[in-house]
Amino acid sequence: MLQALPLSAEGKSREAVLAEFQKLGLMLAHVLECPLQEGVSESQERALIEKQLPATMARIRRSLKPKRVLVVSPELAAFSRKLHEADLGCAILPVEGGVFLGSAALVEDDLASFRTALGGSSVRAG
16 A cells, blocks of 8 residues: 555664554545454454444544545455445445455556545645
8 A cells, every 4th residue: 555655664773654544634544453463364354344344434424524535455355235224424436346456466447546546635645
């Protein structure tokens, strides 16, 4: 994700990178607040996401109140319809069924699409 943004993590602490990320007006929210344990099957992962998704959507709607939500995890592609049908009070990008930056092999088109979805002239590649 940092490849698409005008900031570098080189030589910086995680906290410093996070502070710069937030200065761009961005927030990264996880559906699952804790990392998955090793050996969790795909079906178990899906069940955990499905269980937690309603609380995450409520948090987006009630507390975070973003201008738009960008779905970046390939694990969320299966839940795209639910996200698009939910009344989150903002745009959900990309279109139903898609995710941004869902592949380890990113190409410039992927990054450009992500930058465009972030919107605004303040977020440009450096």
